Amino acid sequence: MESVFKAAVEELDENKPMVVATVVRTSGSTPQKSGAKLLVRQDGSGVGTLGGGCVEGDIWFAAQELLKRGGDAELRDYELNEDLAAQDGLVCGGTMYFLIDPIRDSDPYRDFAAQAVEAYAGGPPMAIVNVTDAPAGSKVKVGTKMLVRENGDTQGSLGDKVLEAMTTAKARDLMAMGKNDYLRLDDGIECYIEAYTTPPTLVLIGGGHVSKAIAPIAKSVGFRIFVFDDREQFSNPERFPEADITLVGDYRDGFDKLPVNTNSFVVVASRGHQFDDAAVSGALRTPASYIGLLGSKRKTILIFEELIRNGFDPEELRRINAPIGLDIGGRTPEEIAISVMSEIIAFRLGGTGGSMKLQERLLDKAIERATRSPAPEHAMAAGS
Numbered sequence: 001m002e003s004v005f006k007a008a009v010e011e012l013d014e015n016k017p018m019v020v021a022t023v024v025r026t027s028g029s030t031p032q033k034s035g036a037k038l039l040v041r042q043d044g045s046g047v048g049t050l051g052g053g054c055v056e057g058d059i060w061f062a063a064q065e066l067l068k069r070g071g072d073a074e075l076r077d078y079e080l081n082e083d084l085a086a087q088d089g090l091v092c093g094g095t096m097y098f099l100i101d102p103i104r105d106s107d108p109y110r111d112f113a114a115q116a117v118e119a120y121a122g123g124p125p126m127a128i129v130n131v132t133d134a135p136a137g138s139k140v141k142v143g144t145k146m147l148v149r150e151n152g153d154t155q156g157s158l159g160d161k162v163l164e165a166m167t168t169a170k171a172r173d174l175m176a177m178g179k180n181d182y183l184r185l186d187d188g189i190e191c192y193i194e195a196y197t198t199p200p201t202l203v204l205i206g207g208g209h210v211s212k213a214i215a216p217i218a219k220s221v222g223f224r225i226f227v228f229d230d231r232e233q234f235s236n237p238e239r240f241p242e243a244d245i246t247l248v249g250d251y252r253d254g255f256d257k258l259p260v261n262t263n264s265f266v267v268v269a270s271r272g273h274q275f276d277d278a279a280v281s282g283a284l285r286t287p288a289s290y291i292g293l294l295g296s297k298r299k300t301i302l303i304f305e306e307l308i309r310n311g312f313d314p315e316e317l318r319r320i321n322a323p324i325g326l327d328i329g330g331r332t333p334e335e336i337a338i339s340v341m342s343e344i345i346a347f348r349l350g351g352t353g354g355s356m357k358l359q360e361r362l363l364d365k366a367i368e369r370a371t372r373s374p375a376p377e378h379a380m381a382a383g384s
Helices: 002-013 053-069 082-088 109-120 161-177 209-220 273-284 297-309 314-319 333-349 360-372 377-383
Strands: 018-027 037-041 046-048 074-079 095-103 126-133 145-149 180-184 190-196 201-205 224-229 245-248 264-268 290-293
Touching (some): 002 046, 002 095, 018 053, 018 126, 018 190, 053 074, 145 161, 161 190, 201 209, 264 333, 273 297
Parallel strands (some): 224 245, 264 290
Antiparallel strands (some): 037 046, 180 190
């Protein structure tokens, strides 16, 4: 969403109003998940997307109407039923909730957006708390925002100190990997919290065949890439054109030269047991959220034993994902790379890593429905 925040800063620097629509919550199957944004300018142009189709068109129209007639932020929901899905050729069956938020030159959003852009660029992580719903008569208003910094300092006010304390604590938890969350409170107030930090960073320790296969996959899904090896021919821009940083040096002090933060993911795949041991030791001393070690179970056990002998608390070993990767039966470097990145993405996004195949009961239900009633006209046309 960096492009939306950059565009917001540009518009507000010229005192131009706009509307920012955000998917704050979804349920069921939807074309976009929470966090998607669309900025609609006064001239009708936009930046970002909410998933396309007639729903986005409706939000776009609502945004332009807000800019014309004025008005406050509002929460809208759209149920993607069969009729709506058929209009766009979608096969969805969920509900999307949008915060449609008019932003004007007096709004603190300009400063919030600028700090989000800074966080993306490597500055301090931050979060924005948005009130999305409140009971009638509440002193808390829909569209009210508060910025939360890494140290817990805030900018702006939600109008309720207890609410501010609660959302600040949650916002700080989300900052590590730039996640978002939706809170429903007992008093009927609802908030959407969006946290921003640097893009996820993949640290490849060892520039061998597997790391070389991992790099283009990681780059394609938005990771920055750092490569470290003790041999120059295995860590250089020519071998790793996708890398933001390539370093050469001793594995024992490599992490001292890399900007590793909590949104970093380390893959240790050096050329030998003794080098892996040094690299894992270094990785454990960083704030990286994920540390993975390539190799067999036997090698993993040997390295774990060595780490304990070197003074590491046994509980620290639980941070290490070893052997790394999901069990897909991969053998080649390219297959192993897919396994490794699948596990890292699942870890980062909260996936289970399990199969998404339709359960038998749902398949049986579909068969039963299909045999009971004829296909809709649009489906018949598609199959003819």
